[in-house]
Amino acid sequence: MAPQDLANRTAWLAAQVGGNYARPDTTTGVQKLRSVASIAAMTALTDLVDGEICLVKGAGFYQYDSGSSAAAVTNLIIVPTAVGAGSGRFILQVNGVLNAANGVGGLDSSAKLPLANAHNAIIERGYVTDTLTTDPTMPTWNSVVDSFTSTTPAWSSRYFYTFTSAVAIGDILRVSGRYLLTVATGNVGNFYAAVTDGANIKIDPGSYLQSGNDTAREVSFDFDYVVTSAMSANTCKVGLRANRSSGTGNVQILSTSNVRAQLIRP
Numbered sequence: 001m002a003p004q005d006l007a008n009r010t011a012w013l014a015a016q017v018g019g020n021y022a023r024p025d026t027t028t029g030v031q032k033l034r035s036v037a038s039i040a041a042m043t044a045l046t047d048l049v050d051g052e053i054c055l056v057k058g059a060g061f062y063q064y065d066s067g068s069s070a071a072a073v074t075n076l077i078i079v080p081t082a083v084g085a086g087s088g089r090f091i092l093q094v095n096g097v098l099n100a101a102n103g104v105g106g107l108d109s110s111a112k113l114p115l116a117n118a119h120n121a122i123i124e125r126g127y128v129t130d131t132l133t134t135d136p137t138m139p140t141w142n143s144v145v146d147s148f149t150s151t152t153p154a155w156s157s158r159y160f161y162t163f164t165s166a167v168a169i170g171d172i173l174r175v176s177g178r179y180l181l182t183v184a185t186g187n188v189g190n191f192y193a194a195v196t197d198g199a200n201i202k203i204d205p206g207s208y209l210q211s212g213n214d215t216a217r218e219v220s221f222d223f224d225y226v227v228t229s230a231m232s233a234n235t236c237k238v239g240l241r242a243n244r245s246s247g248t249g250n251v252q253i254l255s256t257s258n259v260r261a262q263l264i265r266p
Helices: 003-018 039-043
Strands: 032-036 053-056 060-065 089-092 121-128 155-162 172-183 188-196 201-212 217-226 237-246 251-265
Touching: 032 039, 039 053, 121 155, 155 251, 172 188, 172 237, 188 217
Parallel strands: 032 053
Antiparallel strands: 053 060, 060 089, 121 251, 155 237, 172 217, 172 251, 188 201, 188 237
């Protein structure tokens, strides 16, 4: 055996015992193999070689790309301390197929499926007990009795839940609960469960709740509304719209009870 071959093999054996392997021939193939116990340990590596592979126990195989300046992504794209603000990244080898066709679905920073990728799922759910809040963009109610009188518009609106998530076309808003309503004797009031984007009222045709005059009548409701226009986060509201079609007396919402709202993405 030639002395150089013996030296090369001795160096290879020493590298294996030490946990790393570097190719004597640096022209082709994987130039260096490493194994570390954590991502933090990989981040601290020095003497980096373009194309080297690092196995992080419990995380997977990362390849070092000396020309990459991609933004760091927790667990996916790692910036070694040694490169500072320069280029050079360890990239998890599954990264290229995350959220890609026929690939692997990724999770967000809260370990949840991103909303854009969620289908046939409840995106958000809300629960409200005995609360009503004035919608400032709609004709106002009398703040004391939650009603409108002859001095206020014939239509008025209240909402009881605002979705914190953005709402997309085709989403389903599923709303159920109970209202306690009253219409002054001799007047006619109509109540509808409604959806608003903060500027426009969208009344579901099947959401009619009550007509005529009653005192403290409890009305249950349960309806699905299919969204026809997208709404940004904290914009979509569900609640009640009412009108007084005859008379001048009060049409009142006394309270809500056990109102449930769900945002479903089919």
